[in-house]
Amino acid sequence: MNRQARPFAALSAVELAQAIHAGDLDPETLARACLDRIAEREPLLKAWAYLDPAEVLRRARELAKRPSLGPLHGVPVAIKDVIDTADMPTDHNSPLYNDHRPGADAPCVETLRAAGALIIGKTETTEFAAAGRNPCTRNPHDATRTSGGSSAGSAAAVADGQVPLALGTQTGGSTMRPASFCGAYALKPTWGTVSREGVKLYSLSLDTVSWYGRSVADLDLVAAVFGIGAEPVPPPPVAGLRIALCRSPEWQVTEPSMRAAFDRAGRALGELGAGISMLDLPDAFSRLSAAHKVILFSEGRAAFLNLYRNRYDLLHEDFRHRVENRDGFSNEDLVAAYDLSAQCRMAFDGIAADYDAILTPSAPGEAPVGTGPGNPALNQIWTLLHVPCVNLPLWRGESGLPLGLTLTGPRFADRRLLGVARAIEAALAPEM
Amino acid sequence: MNRQARPFAALSAVELAQAIHAGDLDPETLARACLDRIAEREPLLKAWAYLDPAEVLRRARELAKRPSLGPLHGVPVAIKDVIDTADMPTDHNSPLYNDHRPGADAPCVETLRAAGALIIGKTETTEFAAAGRNPCTRNPHDATRTSGGSSAGSAAAVADGQVPLALGTQTGGSTMRPASFCGAYALKPTWGTVSREGVKLYSLSLDTVSWYGRSVADLDLVAAVFGIGAEPVPPPPVAGLRIALCRSPEWQVTEPSMRAAFDRAGRALGELGAGISMLDLPDAFSRLSAAHKVILFSEGRAAFLNLYRNRYDLLHEDFRHRVENRDGFSNEDLVAAYDLSAQCRMAFDGIAADYDAILTPSAPGEAPVGTGPGNPALNQIWTLLHVPCVNLPLWRGESGLPLGLTLTGPRFADRRLLGVARAIEAALAPEM
Structure with a gap:
């Protein structure tokens, strides 16, 4: 070296x-x-x-x-x-x-x-x-x-x-x-x-x-x-990889720069011989973002209860919101969210089995001005599905700032997905 | 008072x-x-x-x-x-x-x-x-x-x-x-x-x-x-309660003393006017105990990894067993166990909706001699189903030791189930 x-x-x-x-x-x-x-x-x-x-x-x-x-x-x-x-x-x-x-x-x-x-x-x-x-x-x-x-x-x-x-x-x-x-x-x-x-x-x-x-x-x-998987999975050849481009049910939050990077990635991989297909997730997946919020806020209610009871004065309004359940989520809402998530996890593992990896945006676009967290809409459903997600930071937007794409796959495919990610990194990084 | x-x-x-x-x-x-x-x-x-x-x-x-x-x-x-x-x-x-x-x-x-x-x-x-x-x-x-x-x-x-x-x-x-x-x-x-x-x-x-x-x-x-449910649920009259007696898929571990207590409980509630029915869970539930073990041991693998790596000498053989995955559970086994659990949770909520409570044994029988933990077979499936469980310690076995029965119901029915448990306690405790 x-x-x-x-x-x-x-x-x-x-x-x-x-x-x-x-x-x-x-x-x-x-x-x-x-x-x-x-x-x-x-x-x-x-x-x-x-x-x-x-x-x-x-x-x-x-x-x-x-x-x-x-x-x-x-x-x-x-x-x-x-x-x-x-x-x-x-x-x-x-x-x-x-x-x-x-x-x-x-x-x-x-x-x-x-x-x-x-x-x-x-x-x-x-x-x-x-x-x-x-x-x-x-x-x-x-x-x-x-x-x-x-x-x-x-x-x-x-x-x-x-x-x-x-x-x-x-x-x-x-x-x-x-x-x-x-x-x-x-x-x-x-x-x-x-x-x-x-x-x-x-x-x-x-x-x-x-x-x-x-x-x-x-x-x-x-x-x-961390003992995830037994062995590294060698990067497969890009030619022949089955890559699904998934706009995700939250595509409407993406900006033109991200849409362009997403298209470029698909084109570049296609030119290298990968089999590229578009993946539209079943309708049920469009309800996952709402389910994510119900679970997040309902479980957050239990998580911050002690601070609410004992340290109310210093507890940020956002957490008081969770504990007081100001959105009024019911137990029925929560059970429905748990069960939808479980059904989509099963369905997604089946869908993802047809591909070596699924490619989807990691963020709406380049980093916004300020110190806000940004919009998590494009990430939440994958978190809720429990699936591994790799960010490849290989693209740039109009302002020259980074844009990342997420590579995902079925639950526990972490090491295999990292192998595919290495192949894509090696093929595309030198061009960026 | x-x-x-x-x-x-x-x-x-x-x-x-x-x-x-x-x-x-x-x-x-x-x-x-x-x-x-x-x-x-x-x-x-x-x-x-x-x-x-x-x-x-x-x-x-x-x-x-x-x-x-x-x-x-x-x-x-x-x-x-x-x-x-x-x-x-x-x-x-x-x-x-x-x-x-x-x-x-x-x-x-x-x-x-x-x-x-x-x-x-x-x-x-x-x-x-x-x-x-x-x-x-x-x-x-x-x-x-x-x-x-x-x-x-x-x-x-x-x-x-x-x-x-x-x-x-x-x-x-x-x-x-x-x-x-x-x-x-x-x-x-x-x-x-x-x-x-x-x-x-x-x-x-x-x-x-x-x-x-x-x-x-x-x-x-x-x-x-702990903020579970909004209000206490007043105990309903025992007469008219819909009680299911569920032997559970693990009934074979029960001892005669527990079987007798279970029967006595059903008879006593029936005599008080409760509607008693026998509940046989669908076949899929008989695979929950095995799924419980797969999840327990697989998640335990991640839980004790740090101690295995850093404090191996003092880590009990049982935990080395988990981390080394000596049972050889695969990721496919774990996903199957997660998905079976999720499916049975949905099914059980539907089944349990037909009853005010489901009654099932809390243990195989009276406490055994020694300091061992005893057999958890009768409890594991309810834990895996995420449902609330109330132990009513109202019975005695042949040796005069306590025997408990579990009252269970759908997810998040905790306070309602406690209302039913109060009614049963009030009706049966004085007789014990």
């Missing part, structure tokens, strides 16, 4: 891990490079909720001294600040958790540490990864624009070359949308494959731990660490 | 809360009575994992001094030791969590405190409420016998008159089975109605926070505190 020729910020987690493993790079040097990049960019981008550079360097030196713990040895990983860390506060971007110190790492963090990861700091998030306060993070490509929500800091830090990997979460579109806006690779794995213990609860049926990387191989590396 | 005539240990949470509210009882006196009873019985029964009497009394005096916080003001509640408490260790009965101090209360505990509850201590549990180490708790009715698992200490402490209320959890049969063995009232509410944050994760699809009380009204009081 010709590391000298490229700055650290351009290298993937896989490349950095290999360099450390080969003895070409030591964890402290890498940590310093990340900290330098962060120091340079943080005043503009505000991706970090907590960072202690001295402690990061101390841990990097510790890792440098010991034999490799695993495939992430010495690789810096940022953690979204709704995920518990034993040695750093977990504030959830909420005045209710100022400098909150959980007693232990969330299992997902502990698993990364066991693989040798250098947990570098906590990244900005929408309050409780749910609603309430927006993150203050700016878009790495244009600081007047948002990095999205809720995993704002993690997406921006990875896309900006501050860290090679970061954990996020997704309940609606909290991973994929920021990935599209910032131009980061991301995986929201199949629901239930990574422990959600020690991660702020919003919706049991939807909350999913996810991650960002600098390449599809980076996403696969972390999937392997 | 004629409190003087009955010992504290015989009073329900509702009666105690009313006495405190009326100024007839102060929280410290009640706390002392509980502590005295615990001190007397603990050497024999071993229900407590953590108890600090001086701290309990200090908090009781604090509660005595302030205006009522809510419906549980001054009422002692025990907490199963897999649920986080800010002021007490949470050991999970695991060598991996010796004297572990979480940084905050689990939301379910915080909600109880906000209602005025006096959190009195932590109760013994099966390791992680899952497998591994058994609790050391003995049965209050016969110390040579088990109190069941995993919520052993909570069930025994309530049944033994040590505390009026206790939190448990259920993933298989961890609430209902100990309730049956010990003779406690219990509610496993509909999945998702109470926040599971801060409760040790085993299975996302199954884990449910639950509780024990000394009467059905006690269960309803706690359901109200």
